[in-house]
Amino acid sequence: MKVGVIGLGYWGPNVVRNFLSTPGVEKVYCCDIDEKRLKFAKSRFPSVEVTTDTEFILKSPEIDAVAIVTPVATHYPLAKKALENGKHVLVEKPMTSSVREAEELIETSGKRNLVLMVDHTFIFTGAVRKIKELIEADEIGDIYYFDSVRVNLGLFQHDVNVIWDLATHDVSIMNYVISSKPISVAAFGAAHYNGIEDIAYITVNFDNGTIGHFHVNWLAPVKVRRILIGGTKKMIVYDDTEPSEKVKVYDKGVIATTQEGIHRVLISYRTGDMYAPKLDDTEALSLVCKNFVESIENGTKPITDGISGLEVVRILEAAEKSIKNEGKLIKI
CATH class of the missing domain: 3.30.360.10 (Dihydrodipicolinate Reductase; domain 2)
Structure with missing residues (x-):
């Protein structure tokens, strides 16, 4: 499985690190508009591919799943486009900035039989x-x-x-x-x-x-x-x-x-x-990444699925x- 991570601010590098050590993940792509963050990621994780092109992460047939680690207002448009392009999605908390947006993501993932998971990390502590x-x-x-x-x-x-x-x-x-x-x-x-x-x-x-x-x-x-x-x-x-x-x-x-x-x-x-x-x-984020990957591999519902994200929103x-x-x- 190949995973793209969009957003390398405070939390993004932690997500990258944990995906790199998750069984079943072959390669990790890192995306951010800030070149300095990409250089930092490459220096810390030499095996990752880096890019400033968000569209590549969302549309490339090479990438199976996308983790969205960006500001709340961007969660919905990025997740919606990723799902529409056949990607499984892990999105940071809160899932979206409105109930309507959360319901749309759940509907889109359901129609395409894709995993939609929210990174409510504390639940995995x-x-x-x-x-x-x-x-x-x-x-x-x-x-x-x-x-x-x-x-x-x-x-x-x-x-x-x-x-x-x-x-x-x-x-x-x-x-x-x-x-x-x-x-x-x-x-x-x-x-x-x-x-x-x-x-x-x-x-x-x-x-x-x-x-x-x-x-x-x-x-x-x-x-x-x-x-x-x-x-x-x-x-x-x-x-x-x-x-x-x-x-x-x-x-x-x-x-x-x-x-x-x-x-x-x-x-x-x-x-x-x-x-x-x-x-x-055990580090909670490692369990988040593991649950996400296993849900994709086994076709099972993640612990913090889209419905649980919706109820919080x-x-x-x-x-x-x-x-x-x-x-x-x-x-x-």
């Missing part, structure tokens, strides 16, 4: 896979809430607001680990520079009463990457800034009892042990619409 495993094993119980904080100072984006930049990660994690269906979104945000929201608070409501909450911020003095998941049996804290023990499981909870003859609920608290489960430390689009309407509840 050992931490998130362990959280999914714990929830599916019913160790946590029914989920009360999913609470996320992802803040830091910068990096300001020029094409998308803080929701599309930072919330994408945690929304994809939430959708992956929680099986119930989100039904509505409300959000508030503020723009202090360039007219683009740099702080936002998003609330997602589920059909079973679970609530999701996201705080994203480019103006924080510290870097925080923390998710809290509360269940009827146990609770999880996932701190991605921790060098080890990123996931901690707390045997803590609330016990509600009704005494006979008393028309009120008595609340007590359970405090048990905490443990940090062992996590697989659906929540982000609703959140942005809510912000523009002063926090109005948007049904999805």
Whole structure:
């Protein structure tokens, strides 16, 4: 299999490196409009072919699959053209800048029987896979809430607001680990520079009463990457800034009892042990590339397929619409 990678900015070289070490990949082509980036890629990965010609990557019969690692606004036109030319597509997150565009890509890939995958890298981390495993094993119980904080100072984006930049990660994690269906979104945000929201608070409501909450911020003095998941049996804290023990499981909870003859609920608290489960430390992006290639070879659905990418975009689009309407509840 021969893979073309379009975009060699911050993330692109990592994608190239991992495809070069993925079984089944024979050759990697690198494409960028910046000659300096191409020279860097060639010096670091001597076996790659480099070009500034995007059309060659999208149309060449030599290339079987394309990874699109470019700004969000370019995802749809590049992915659409790649699919129309018979290429399997791996596209960076978020999949597109609108629900309509995401639906079109899914339809196009389906008609041509091509793999469409979104690089929601966090879903492939050992931490998130362990959280999914714990929830599916019913160790946590029914989920009360999913609470996320992802803040830091910068990096300001020029094409998308803080929701599309930072919330994408945690929304994809939430959708992956929680099986119930989100039904509505409300959000508030503020723009202090360039007219683009740099702080936002998003609330997602589920059909079973679970609530999701996201705080994203480019103006924080510290870097925080923390998710809290509360269940009827146990609770999880996932701190991605921790060098080890990123996931901690707390045997803590609330016990509600009704005494006979008393028309009120008595609340007590359970405090048990905490443990940090062992996590697989395989590089997440290597698993993304492997899943993409294996899906093409075997004709199977990738873990983060176009539908999962669409569901993330659906929540982000609703959140942005809510912000523009002063926090109005948007049904999805």
